[in-house]
Amino acid sequence: MAVDRDQVMGVLAGVGHPGGGDLVSRDLIRALSVEGGVVRFVIEAATPDEARALGPAQAEAEAKLRALPGVTSVQVVMTAHGPAAKAPTLKIGQHPTPQQGGPQRISGIDRIIAVASGKGGVGKSTVASNLAVALARRGRKVGLLDADIYGPSQPKMMGVSQRPSSPDGKTIEPLVAHGVTMMSIGLMLKEDEAVVWRGPMLMGALQQLLGQVAWGKLDVLIVDLPPGTGDVQLTLCQRTQLTGAIVVSTPQDVALLDARKALDMFGKLKTPVLGLVENMSTYICPNCGHEAHIFGHGGVAAEAARLDLPFLGELPLALDVRLAGDSGTPIAATDRPLAAPYLALADRLIAGGMG
Numbered sequence: 001m002a003v004d005r006d007q008v009m010g011v012l013a014g015v016g017h018p019g020g021g022d023l024v025s026r027d028l029i030r031a032l033s034v035e036g037g038v039v040r041f042v043i044e045a046a047t048p049d050e051a052r053a054l055g056p057a058q059a060e061a062e063a064k065l066r067a068l069p070g071v072t073s074v075q076v077v078m079t080a081h082g083p084a085a086k087a088p089t090l091k092i093g094q095h096p097t098p099q100q101g102g103p104q105r106i107s108g109i110d111r112i113i114a115v116a117s118g119k120g121g122v123g124k125s126t127v128a129s130n131l132a133v134a135l136a137r138r139g140r141k142v143g144l145l146d147a148d149i150y151g152p153s154q155p156k157m158m159g160v161s162q163r164p165s166s167p168d169g170k171t172i173e174p175l176v177a178h179g180v181t182m183m184s185i186g187l188m189l190k191e192d193e194a195v196v197w198r199g200p201m202l203m204g205a206l207q208q209l210l211g212q213v214a215w216g217k218l219d220v221l222i223v224d225l226p227p228g229t230g231d232v233q234l235t236l237c238q239r240t241q242l243t244g245a246i247v248v249s250t251p252q253d254v255a256l257l258d259a260r261k262a263l264d265m266f267g268k269l270k271t272p273v274l275g276l277v278e279n280m281s282t283y284i285c286p287n288c289g290h291e292a293h294i295f296g297h298g299g300v301a302a303e304a305a306r307l308d309l310p311f312l313g314e315l316p317l318a319l320d321v322r323l324a325g326d327s328g329t330p331i332a333a334t335d336r337p338l339a340a341p342y343l344a345l346a347d348r349l350i351a352g353g354m355g
Helices: 005-012 048-053 055-066 124-137 154-158 201-211 231-239 253-268 299-307 319-327 337-351
Strands: 029-035 038-045 072-082 110-116 142-146 175-177 180-184 217-226 244-249 273-278 311-314
Touching: 005 029, 005 038, 005 048, 005 055, 038 048, 038 055, 048 072, 048 175, 055 072, 055 180, 110 124, 110 231, 124 142, 124 180, 124 217, 124 244, 124 319, 124 337, 142 154, 154 180, 154 319, 201 231, 244 253, 244 299, 253 273, 253 299, 273 299, 273 337, 299 311, 311 337
Parallel strands: 038 072, 110 217, 110 244, 142 180, 142 217, 244 273, 273 311
Antiparallel strands: 029 038, 072 175, 175 180
16 A cells, blocks of 8 residues: 555654654655655754754654555655855855964864775765764764865765855854764855865865864764865864774775875874775675675775774675765665665774774
């Protein structure tokens, strides 16, 4: 028996709001679609604080809808809006301001973990978004900063497009998606607008995204770095007290060559390396179940052993992971089997006191 829109709204009307009423009476449901057994909708909170408070309600709504006869999949995105943005008074990409006394802590944030790669195309941003969501599912208060200024991809992967607001022209209100507080330069620009900046503007933008965003209290902030060993990496490591870095690589030799350069950079900057991740490690044919190693296998684990660094695990090469990211719902936000490797990665960081 197919489920319909009225049934879904009836279930959502039974999910309470922490401030009274329910998700429907509070008019928080947006973009609801019911296609066959697939239910998709957005919970649109008024503020980031309300979005964080609605986390249990989101989980309850997903659980109740999955129990509804005829429902095969539930995809929910949490978004948050603040007061209208004052774009003319907030400029991103200024020159950095002087900082004395070495790397500084960011108030309210317990740990900052950079996700890095030596080269592009190894799935670093996919790992960063799914790790952030997985940590949030494990009960952590998580932030995600897209520091890839030239190629921001987290808005697409996290399913957000609203422009962040700035009530006072100085403080930037972040957005919330899938239980993660997030910010990206991509949210401040038109979708196809290029960032054409020299190094000082790049460093100033990173400083603003770290220091002017109202992150609130976080257990961990995941920073998705651009590939390589350039200005953003240097600025982050020299100005911010990092808990450490995770280096993502694919198994083949050409990727490992560049990963070694990233590791050498963190060593020179005295930034701890929390471990290495082998992405695109295994491909399972969806038709016959055959396991293939398209980019090789085990190279990152061997490199970690050679350097006496933790090996944090293997992540699969899977079409569904890519499709999930393109749709704005990271695979780690679902209950599908492919979420398990990312949850395991989050568990390893938590067990090591880093998550």
